[in-house]
Amino acid sequence: MVNIKMVAKEAGVSVATVSRVLNHPETVSEDTKKHVLSIMKQLSYTPNSLARGLALNKSNTIALLIPNILNPKHMEIAKGVEDVAHQKKYNILLCNTEGKKDKEKEYINILINRKVDGIIFSNCLLSDNEIQELASQKAPVVLIGKKTRNDINVVYTDYYSGAYEATTHLVELGYKRIAHITGPRWQDENIDKEKGYEKALQDNNLPVHKKYIIAGDNDINGGYLAAKKLMRMSEPPEAIFAANDLMAIATLDAARASGFKVPENIAVVGFDNISMSALVEPKLTTVSQPIYKMGLLAARLLFDNIEYESQDYVPQSIFLQTKLKIRESCGYNKRVRQIFD
Template sequence: MATIEDVAKLAGLSRTTVSRVINNHPYVSEAKKQLVIEAMKQLGYVPNSSARSLRNQKTEMIAVIIPRVMNPFFGQLVESLEIAASEYHYQLIVCQTLYSAKKELDYLNLLKTKQVDGVILTTLLNDWKQIEPFLDYGPIVLCNEYDQKANIPMVHIDQEYGGYVATTHLIDQGHMRIAYCCGNIKSNVTKAREKGFRKAHSEHGLQIDPKLVFQNVFTFEDGKKVLQKLAALDNRPTAIFTGSDEVAAGVISEAKKLGIDVPTQLAVVGYDNQAITELLDPMITTVHQPVKEMAHKAMNVMMNQIKYKNYKTKEVYQLPLSLIIRNSTCLKSPERLN
């Protein structure tokens, strides 16, 4: 923890001068004020008197850190979190990282400087050891993401089962050569889904072709590019399990352009059950995640954290998911598998 002496040393000024700046004392030059302010920022120094004041005030603001605003899943999650927050007369600050670990830490400083009362993390881009020190300044809740090492509340879905049930459905349809798309490879959500994908293959004695595994696939355009690569293969897959409905939509769009019929020549499974799944022809088979329920549970947990100030408590809430079968994988009537 930085001290006033550390600030004075870094600024190249006396302790007295630093103290005068902190207490808004007159007759301190603007140049010296800037030196002190910059040193305090670099060291993360918060004056004791200010820290006491900050700890006792509430902003009635919650920061929610997401990777991409344009991702329909995170857009729906943010909307649901905002509705839940308003029930407690709180507001949200939406922070987009674009999968930058540095940005994630920068946004967590909002908690440290008490610009927000709590932070909801929907992805985890840094190691938990880098996140944990921020609990000294307020509550953090993981929503969607999960980390076994974290000693905080977590509200999430069984992503391994999601990957497993989606892949099993394709195998049950007779597909033995299945392509796979995933997002951020460092995410525990991504790792769990892939584990389910591999588990389904293993149980059915099937091998996974590394050429059919695509990483860091996030957008509609990414889905189109994946389909282009698959179309160029001599031994094409007959099915693909994507990491999101957005990617699945890109795959189907490009398949139509290239004259590849879905589902007879290529079955497609999405993830999240966004509105786009019912707008395309064929409609997309997808894994439904209870986003509204997850958001309300996360906000309820956050409010309890703020109220009781017990920030370092591990609580795990796992919500159910289901597979919604539509015409992108089979020609019979849609159905839901729990």
């Protein structure tokens, strides 16, 4: 492999000059620059990133930690992150934490040793203090979907009001017994969704029954099981609000398996608006959040932080709104007709 020394020798200059041609071209005379550049091309030289990283204590790498590779939501985030990282000439280390705190911590240690220039967490598991320490001592950090003290960069959606809106929608359609299939409790967003759900019920003078709140774990299987359980009840709910689309889609399937027609016998709302939710039958009514954009914004925040390398960098919180995407799974059209006819 050709290195900087060879280029220097071949071009008859010092390695410092070669390095300068690449890093501070304005300090090199036009002639030398052209000459060195041509030698580089001739030898097809490209600098060793590890050496450069060592010298600069910087790796041109950012890490993306996500709890579940297989969830399309996280992949849309990843796409957003990749799009800006690639443009900024950074690479992405993909870390699948499986929602396990020890795996997350293990990854963090590795990442610090690798001198990653920044870390994006989708649904971080660390405590606020741990994150704060990481961000202030080791590397810029951006959190997606976790609330924290406001000295950390965060991209957050208004999960609470999204859930509130979804539940209210069900209430307005006339449903009384509304169940909620939750995501894992260690993700703040799920707590918010649950609160929004309960508040919407209360504001409409509907009782909150604990038996109608069931953990679904955010994956297909968990959602299916939870939905089945709900539908086997002696008094099954008339509507289900699932904390994500994956579970909502699984609920659609569970409904078929249980002999329930959606939305005739049971209404379903999801959360996220993944692309699949517009394809299923019936098309899923869901709370849409700008997932791709969240990844994009998180990455932009991170690079702002990286490039601003200063003590008095001020962390930002970006708070995005959700939007209820009404499709077919709540029987909007039929219900409205009934109500107004």
